[in-house]
Amino acid sequence: MAVGADWQQADRTPLIYDRSHPGRRGVRLPAPDVPALDEAALLGPALARTAPLGLPEVAENDVVRHYTALSQMNYGVDTGFYPLGSCTMKYNPKVNEWVAALPGFQRVHPLQPEDTVPGLLEFLASMESILGEISGMDAVTLQPAAGAQGEFTGVLLMRALIRARGEERHTLIIPDSAHGTNPATAAMAGYRVAVVPSNVRGGVDLAALRGLVNGDTAGLMLTNPNTLGLFEDEILEIADVVHSAGGLLYYDGANANAILGEVRPGDMGFDVVHLNLHKTFSTPHGGGGPGSGPVGVKAVLEPFLPGPRLHRAPSGALSWDDDRPQSIGKVRSYYGNVGIVLRALAYILSHGPDGLREVAHTAVLNANYLRARLAERYPTRYDRSVMHEFVLTLAGQKERGASALDVAKRLIDYGVYPPTVYFPLVVKEALMVEPTETESKETLDRFADALAAIDQEIDATPDALKTAPHHTPVGRLDEAEAARRPNIRWSAGGGRPEPTGP
Amino acid sequence: MRYIPHTADDRAAMLAAIGLSDTLSLFGDIPAAARLGRPLRVPGPLTEMELQATMRRDAAQNRSVEDLVCFLGGQFYDRFIPAAVGALAGRGEFATSYTPYQPELSQGTLAAIYEFQSMMAGLTGLAAAQASMYDGASAVAEAALLAMDTTQRLTVVMDRGVFPESRQVAATYVTARGGRVVVPAPDQSLEELLASLAEPPAAVVVQQPDVLGRVRDLRPLAAWAHERGALAMAAADPVALALIEPPGRMGFDVVVGEGQPLGNGLQYGGPTFGFFCVQDALVRRLPGRVVGATQDGAHKRGYVLTLQAREQHIRRERATSNICSNHSLNALQATIYLALLGPEGLREVARLSTAKAHYVVDRLTALPGFARMAPDAPYLFEVALTVPGSVADLNRHLLDRGILGGWDMGRWDRAWAGGWQLAVTEQRTRAELDQLVEAVASWR
Numbered sequence: 001m002a003v004g005a006d007w008q009q010a011d012r013t014p015l016i017y018d019r020s021h022p023g024r025r026g027v028r029l030p031a032p033d034v035p036a037l038d039e040a041a042l043l044g045p046a047l048a049r050t051a052p053l054g055l056p057e058v059a060e061n062d063v064v065r066h067y068t069a070l071s072q073m074n075y076g077v078d079t080g081f082y083p084l085g086s087c088t089m090k091y092n093p094k095v096n097e098w099v100a101a102l103p104g105f106q107r108v109h110p111l112q113p114e115d116t117v118p119g120l121l122e123f124l125a126s127m128e129s130i131l132g133e134i135s136g137m138d139a140v141t142l143q144p145a146a147g148a149q150g151e152f153t154g155v156l157l158m159r160a161l162i163r164a165r166g167e168e169r170h171t172l173i174i175p176d177s178a179h180g181t182n183p184a185t186a187a188m189a190g191y192r193v194a195v196v197p198s199n200v201r202g203g204v205d206l207a208a209l210r211g212l213v214n215g216d217t218a219g220l221m222l223t224n225p226n227t228l229g230l231f232e233d234e235i236l237e238i239a240d241v242v243h244s245a246g247g248l249l250y251y252d253g254a255n256a257n258a259i260l261g262e263v264r265p266g267d268m269g270f271d272v273v274h275l276n277l278h279k280t281f282s283t284p285h286g287g288g289g290p291g292s293g294p295v296g297v298k299a300v301l302e303p304f305l306p307g308p309r310l311h312r313a314p315s316g317a318l319s320w321d322d323d324r325p326q327s328i329g330k331v332r333s334y335y336g337n338v339g340i341v342l343r344a345l346a347y348i349l350s351h352g353p354d355g356l357r358e359v360a361h362t363a364v365l366n367a368n369y370l371r372a373r374l375a376e377r378y379p380t381r382y383d384r385s386v387m388h389e390f391v392l393t394l395a396g397q398k399e400r401g402a403s404a405l406d407v408a409k410r411l412i413d414y415g416v417y418p419p420t421v422y423f424p425l426v427v428k429e430a431l432m433v434e435p436t437e438t439e440s441k442e443t444l445d446r447f448a449d450a451l452a453a454i455d456q457e458i459d460a461t462p463d464a465l466k467t468a469p470h471h472t473p474v475g476r477l478d479e480a481e482a483a484r485r486p487n488i489r490w491s492a493g494g495g496r497p498e499p500t501g502p
Numbered sequence: 503m504r505y506i507p508h509t510a511d512d513r514a515a516m517l518a519a520i521g522l523s524d525t526l527s528l529f530g531d532i533p534a535a536a537r538l539g540r541p542l543r544v545p546g547p548l549t550e551m552e553l554q555a556t557m558r559r560d561a562a563q564n565r566s567v568e569d570l571v572c573f574l575g576g577q578f579y580d581r582f583i584p585a586a587v588g589a590l591a592g593r594g595e596f597a598t599s600y601t602p603y604q605p606e607l608s609q610g611t612l613a614a615i616y617e618f619q620s621m622m623a624g625l626t627g628l629a630a631a632q633a634s635m636y637d638g639a640s641a642v643a644e645a646a647l648l649a650m651d652t653t654q655r656l657t658v659v660m661d662r663g664v665f666p667e668s669r670q671v672a673a674t675y676v677t678a679r680g681g682r683v684v685v686p687a688p689d690q691s692l693e694e695l696l697a698s699l700a701e702p703p704a705a706v707v708v709q710q711p712d713v714l715g716r717v718r719d720l721r722p723l724a725a726w727a728h729e730r731g732a733l734a735m736a737a738a739d740p741v742a743l744a745l746i747e748p749p750g751r752m753g754f755d756v757v758v759g760e761g762q763p764l765g766n767g768l769q770y771g772g773p774t775f776g777f778f779c780v781q782d783a784l785v786r787r788l789p790g791r792v793v794g795a796t797q798d799g800a801h802k803r804g805y806v807l808t809l810q811a812r813e814q815h816i817r818r819e820r821a822t823s824n825i826c827s828n829h830s831l832n833a834l835q836a837t838i839y840l841a842l843l844g845p846e847g848l849r850e851v852a853r854l855s856t857a858k859a860h861y862v863v864d865r866l867t868a869l870p871g872f873a874r875m876a877p878d879a880p881y882l883f884e885v886a887l888t889v890p891g892s893v894a895d896l897n898r899h900l901l902d903r904g905i906l907g908g909w910d911m912g913r914w915d916r917a918w919a920g921g922w923q924l925a926v927t928e929q930r931t932r933a934e935l936d937q938l939v940e941a942v943a944s945w946r
Contacts, residue, residue, distance in 0.1 A: 012803035013609045016617050016841045026842035027584050029850050033932040034861035039745050039853060042860075042880050046719045049747050053845035054624025063841045064586055067614070071595040074610030078594030091505050092598050095550050100769070103568050104561030110771030111574045111909050112565070113901065119563030120770060130544050145636035145772070146827040148814070156678055184814035184824035188647070189678045193819045231531035260542075262529050267536045278827065282505075286831030287611035288601040288633070288791065290773035306674075329674035333577070333639035333667035333760070334771030350504055350553055352546030361525040362506050368528055369516040385528055409606070418604055423815075440507040441516060467799075472606035474804035482796035482808040486785060488630050489620040 013073065013473060016066050017490050020056035026063050054491075073473045074287070075417050081443050085389045085420040085432025086179065086227055088257050088279035093350065096282065096343035105342055110334040114319040121318040124335065125310050127294075127345050134348075134356070135253070135273045136266020137296030141305045143336040147254060150274025150293030151185040151221070153306060156328040157272055157297060158219050158248045159189065160304035164326070169218040169247070175204055177228055177424040179254060182221045191218060198426050202228045202382040204238055213245035223252040224268065225259070225387035227424040227432070229367065239269025248272065256280045257436070258364055258388035261357030271298050281344035292340035306330050362437035363388040366444060370435050373448035377455045381427050389434035391427050402458040402465050404429040409476065410457070412469035414450035504550070567768065571934045572906045575884045575925025577638055577665055577739070577760040578768055581851070582929050584842050587765045591835045601791070601827070605806045611830065612805035615793040618837040625743045626757035627750025628779040633791040634833035635825070638760025641776030642668040642707065642737050643675035644789045644823055645756050646683070648780075649705030649733045651822070652787060656681040657703040661692045663712030666914040668737055672707075688917035692723075702730035705756075710738045710749055713911075713923070714876040715885035717746055724753030740764050740777070740836075742882050744845075744852040755781050765839025766832050775829035775836065786812060789823030851928050855883035859926035862935040863887070866924075869943055875921055884925040886911060886918070893922050896945055903941045 040048050058066075076082070082089035100106060108117055128140040144150040155172065162169050172186040173194045183193045194212050199205040203226065220242045224232045232238060239249055251265040251273035257280045265273040277283050278291035285291070297305065303326040311321035320335075351359065364387050371380060371390045378392040394404040408418035408431065420432035435444055457464050469475065508516075517523060548556065572580040591597070595610060602608030602615075615633045622631040635641040646658045658676055660669055660683050673683045684703070686695040696706065706727050711717045720736065727734040735756040736749035741763045749757045762774035780788060786809060794808035814821040843851065863885055866872050871890025874881070889896055893910040900907035911921030926935070 013613045013805060015613060016837075017620070025844055025847060026586075027847050029582075029847070029854060029928060032854055032857055034857050034935070037853065037857040037860055039856065042856075043717065043746060044880075046721075047717050047746050047880065049743070049745055051627050051748060051751050052624075053744060053848060055621060055840050055843070055845045055848065057844045057846075058841055060584075060586055060842060063838060064590065066841075067590040067838055068593070070610035070613055071590070071593040072610070073608075073613070074595040074599050075604075075607040076595045076598030078598045082600065084600055087600055089600060093505060095553060097592070097597075098554070099557045099561075102557060102561035103566045104564040106767050106769055107566035107568050108564055108770045109567060109572055109574045109580065109768050109906065110578055111576055112570075112770075112906060113897070116565040116570070116901070116906075117770070119560040123560065126545075133543050136538075145640065145829075146825070148824045148826045149636065149640070152678075152824060156674070159678075179826075180814040180816070180818050180821070181824050181826050183819035184817070184821040187819040187821070188675075188824045190680050231529075233531040233533065236533050236536060259532075262538060263532045263536050264538055267538065269536075284597045284831075285600045285827075286597055286829075287599045287608070287614075287834065288830035289827035290636075290775075290829045290832060291827040292773075329677070330667065330670040331640070331674055332671060332772070333637050336771075337773040338771060339767075339769040339773050346553060346557065348544060349546040349548050349556070350550070352548075353541040353544050355504070355547050356542060356544065358506060361528075362508060364528045365513065365516055365525045368520050372520045385530070387528075387531075408604075412604070412606060417600075417607055438505045438507070441512045469606050473609045474606060474802050475798035475800060477605050477798050477804045477806045478796045479806050479808065482794040482806050483811070486792075486809060487795040488616070488785070488792055488808070489623045490616065491620070 014066065014069060015490060016056045016058060019058050019062045019066060022057055024057045024059050026058055026060045080415055081439060081447060082417040083419050083433045083435050083447065084417065085391065085434040086254055088434060088436060090282055090436040091438035092282055092284040093347060096346045099346040100339045100342045121310060123342065123345060125318055127341055130348055131275060131294050132296055134260065134264065135275060135296045136264030137273055138299040139302040139305060140294055140296045142294045142341050143306050143332050144274065144293040144295055145332050145337050146289060146291040147274055147276040147293040148181040148185060149331055150295045151181055151252065152188060153295045153331050154250050154272040154274055155185055155189045157301050157304045158250065160328050161248065161301050162218055169216050171216045172218055173212055173220045175222065175226065177226050177426050178221065178223065179227065179252065182252060201384065202230045203232050203234060206234055206237055209238060209241050213241055213247060215246065217245050217247040219248035219250055221250040221252060223255050225255045228382060228391050229386040229389035230382060230384060231387055235268045254279060255388060258360055260360040261353060262360055266298065272301060277340055277344040282347045283340045283343040290337050290340055292337040304328050359437050366435040366437060366439060370433065370444045370448060373444065374451060377452055389432060391424065392431040392433065393427050394429035394431055397455065397458055398429045400458050401462055404431050406465040406468065407431065407454055410454050410465045410468040411450060413471060416447055416450060570904055570906045571937065573908050573924050573926065573938065574906050575923060576909055577762065578771060579763050579925055579927050580768065580929055581763050581927050583765050583767065586842060587835050587838045590838050591831060596834060597831060602807060605804060609804060612793050614834050614837050615830065616795065616805050618833045619793060621837060621840050622777045623779055625740055625748065626738065626779040627748030628757055629782040630785045631777060631779040632788045633793060634828045634830060635776030635778050635790060636829055637772065637774055638737060638758065638776045639668040639671035641758035641778050643672040644778065645735050645758050646672045646676050646705065646707065647679060648756065648787050648789065649735065650679060650681050652733060653704040653731060655704035657684055659684050659695065659703045659706045661708040661712065662686050662917065663714060664707055664709045664737060665713055696726060703732050705733040705735050707735045710736045711742055711882055711884065715881035716876050716879035717882065718879055720749055720752040720754060741848065741852050744848040745882065750779065755784060761832065761836050764836035766835050773829055773832055775832035787822055788812065790825040790828050852882065854928040855926055858930050858935060859883040859885065862926060862938060865939045866942060883927065884923065887922045887924060888920050889922050891946065893920065899945045900941050905938055905941055
C-alpha cells in the first residue's frame with residue numbers, strides 16, 4: 001500500500017464524480033478541418049438532445065489518480081494467491097497481452113475483406129483444430145463469448161440434432177453439484193430441469209440416473225472433474241445410460257485444467273463441450289470478464305453450428321461461409337472474442353503437448369498436497385484423492401462458532417483472496433479451494449499455515465474472525481440493505497455528491 | 503511449462519507429503535478405456551522469444567486500420583482511444599481480478615462498475631443500468647427475453663433497421679425460448695407491420711440511429727407500445743446519444759447497445775461489451791450483475807453486487823438469464839474513456855464525426871448515381887448510400903488505393919442490395935475524405 005495513496009485518507013470508496021469540477025477536460029480533440037455543422041438545425045427540436053449527459057468533468061491527472069487508487073483497492077492474481085474454487089485463477093502471462101495488442105490483430109475491423117486478414121484467419125482456424133484435438137471433438141466454433149453462452153450454444157445444438165432425428169425432448173438432467181449456469185442455461189433454452197443427486201462418493205448416482213432417463217431426456221450436462229474436484233470414474237457407464245435413452249452428453253469445461261493431455265471429453269463419451277479460455281487457458285478474468293467459451297462437437301452436430309464458419313478454398317485461402325441452412329443461428333456478433341482467443345493460443349503455443357500435460361499434473365499435485373496439509377483441521381467430505389480442486393467442510397468450525405464466511409473473511413487479513421464459499425450446495429459450510437499449477441510450494445504452505453492459525457483463533461480470539469477483515473478499504477458491507485433499497489447509480493444532489501436511489 | 507514454479511525437489515517433497523511416488527497415480531480414477539495414451543497433437547512449445555517473433559510475423563500479414571483508411575462501421579468504429587484508457591484498465595489489479603464476489607478486496611472494480619452504471623443510465627436517459635453484457639447483439643437478445651417474461655407474450659417485433667447481427671442473435675435467443683421475432687417485409691414499414699398485427703407483441707425494438715443512418719422521433723412508437731401493454735426498446739449508438747435526445751427520454755423502457763465505440767479497440771469484433779439500461783419498474787428484471795452502494799459496520803460507504811436474487815448462481819433455473827462472466831474490463835475501458843472525455847469531449851467526438859460525414863457525403867452524392875438510401879430523415883456519422891454499379895467492385899477499386907470502403911449491405915440483407923454503408927469517425931482527416939471522393943470519382 002503506497003504511502004499517501006488517496007484512498008487511505010478517504011472515509012469512503014471514492015467516485016470519479018467526487019473529483020468533478022465544471023469546465024475541466026481530460027482530452028481535447030483537433031479543431032475541425034471541415035465546415036462546422038449546426039446540429040440544432042440538422043436535428044430540430046424534437047431530436048436534439050436536451051438532457052444533460054451526466055458525465056464527470058475532470059482533468060487527465062484526476063482520471064489517472066482516481067483509477068490508480070481504485071486499482072489499489074482491488075486484488076488480482078498479480079497481487080497474490082487467489083485459490084478460488086471452480087474459477088482457475090492461474091497466472092495470466094504478460095506476453096499474451098502483448099500478442100493481442102499487436103496492430104495486425106488489434107487494429108482490424110470485423111468487416112474487413114478476408115484477403116486483408118489472412119494471418120488472423122489462419123490463427124482462428126488453427127485454434128479451432130487445436131481445441132478440437134484437446135477436447136477430442138471434430139469441429140469447434142469460437143463464437144460463444146463466455147462459458148454460459150457456450151452452454152447455451154451447446155444445448156441448442158443438442159436440440160437441433162434431436163429435432164433432425166424427428167424427435168422432441170424437453171428435459172435436461174443436471175447434477176445437484178452443478179454450476180448455477182447449467183440449470184439457468186437449460187431454462188433459457190426452454191428445457192425442464194431434472195436434478196440427479198450425488199452418491200456417497202460425491203459422483204453422479206448411477207442408479208438415480210437410470211431412474212431419471214426416458215424418452216423425454218434431451219441429455220445430461222456434466223462437469224468432469226465435478227465441482228467437488230472429483231473425477232466421475234463411472235463416466236463411461238453414465239454416458240452409456242444417457243446414450244441408450246437417446247439423449248446426448250454435454251461437457252461443461254469449467255474444470256478442464258485437471259485433464260489436459262490425460263483424457264479428453266470426446267473419449268469419455270461427450271457429444272458437445274465448451275471450454276473456458278479464461279480458466280484453463282490463462283486469459284485474465286478482468287474483474288468478471290471478458291471470457292471466451294468455444295464449443296466443440298462430434299461430427300454429427302457440425303451442420304448445426306452457428307455461422308459464419310471458416311471455409312478453406314482449394315487455393316488454400318480462408319473465408320467466412322454463412323450459407324448454413326441447418327445452423328442454430330448466431331449467438332454473438334461477428335466471430336466471438338477474437339482477442340481472448342489469441343491470448344489463449346499464445347498460451348497453448350508456449351506450452352506444447354508436454355507442457356499442457358504438465359499443467360494438469362501440477363494443478364492436481366498442488367491440490368492434493370494442499371488438501372493433505374489441511375486435512376488435520378479441515379476435512380473434505382469425501383475421502384478420495386482429488387483432481388485440481390477440493391471442497392472443505394467447515395461444519396466442525398461452525399459448531400465451534402465460526403462460519404465458512406468468517407474463516408474466508410479472516411483469510412483476507414493473512415493476505416489471501418478467500419476460496420469460494422458455500423458452493424457446491426451439497427457440502428455444508430463449504431470452502432472450495434483451487435490452487436492451480438502456477439503457485440509454488442511456499443505459497444501453498446503459507447496458505448495452509450494461515451488456515452491452521454485461523455482455526456486456533458476460533459477458540460482463542462473469536463472476535464478476530466467475526467470482525468474480519470481488518471485492513472481493507474471497507475469492512476464487511478451490509479448486503480441486505482443494498483438489496484432492500486437499491487442505490488445503483490450516482491446522481492448530483494447538490495452540495496457534496498452523495499449517491500441516491502434511481 | 504514456463505509458468506510452473508516447481509523444481510524437481512519441490513515435486514519430490516510434495517509427493518512425499520501425500521505418500522506417492524509420481525503424479526500419474528493421482529489420475530487413477532480415469533477409466534483406462536478413456537485415456538488418451540499419447541501426446542496431444544498441438545504445436546509448441548515456444549520460448550517467449552520465439553513466440554514474439556512468430557506472432558509479430560503473422561500479425562504483419564494482416565492489413566489494419568493503421569495502414570488502410572477505414573470507412574467501415576456496423577456498430578464497430580475506428581475511434582480515437584486516449585493512451586490513459588489502456589494504461590489504467592491494463593493494470594493487473596483490474597485485469598487479473600475475478601468477479602467481485604468478495605467486496606472488501608474488490609472495491610476498485612465495484613466502484614468502477616457503479617460509475618459505469620451511472621454513466622450509461624445518464625447517456626440513455628433511463629433510471630438504471632447493469633454491469634455489462636457480452637456485446638450489443640446479445641444485449642438486444644436478452645432485452646427481447648426480458649420483454650417476453652415481463653408481458654408473458656411470445657412475439658417480438660423488430661424493425662428491419664436493427665443491425666442484422668443483433669437481429670440474428672435475438673432470433674436465436676427468442677426462438678429457443680419458444681417465441682418468434684417478426685420483422686417488416688422489405689417493402690413494408692414498421693408502422694404498417696404493427697397495424698397488421700392480430701395481437702399486441704411483447705415489445706417493439708428499433709435501432710437509433712438505424713442501419714440506414716436515420717435518426718427518428720421515437721415518441722409515437724413508445725405511445726403505441728404502451729397503449730398495448732408492450733415494451734418499447736431501442737438499440738442505440740452511445741456516441742450518437744451525445745447529440746440526440748436519448749430513447750429513455752422519448753418514453754422508451756429499455757435501451758441497449760454495442761459499447762465498442764467507447765474506448766474499446768476493434769480487435770476483429772471482440773471482446774467489446776454491451777450496455778443494458780431500463781426504466782425504474784424493470785430493475786429487478788435486469789439480466790446479469792448489478793452493483794449497489796451500501797455501508798459497512800463503521801458507516802463507511804462501499805459497493806457490493808446487489809439484487810443477486812435474479813442471478814444464476816442463486817436462482818439457478820429461475821434466474822433472469824444464464825449470464826455469469828460479463829465484459830467487465832471492457833466496461834471499465836468505457837468508464838475511463840467517458841471520464842477522460844467528459845460531456846463536452848463526447849459531444850465534440852459526435853459533432854466532429856457528423857461534420858466530417860456530411861462533408862464527404864455531400865461530395866459523394868454530387869457524383870452521378872450516388873444517393874442516400876433514406877433521404878427522409880437526418881443522419882449523423884453513418885449513412886447508407888446507393889452506388890451506380892457493384893458495391894463489391896467499388897470496394898475493390900478503393901482497396902487498391904488503400905481505402906477500406908463502406909460495407910456492402912446486400913451481404914447482410916437482400917432488401918439492401920446495392921447499399922453501401924459508410925461510417926466516418928473523428929479520426930478521418932479532410933485529406934482522407936478528399937482522397938475517398940477522388941478515388942470514388944475515378945471508379946469506372
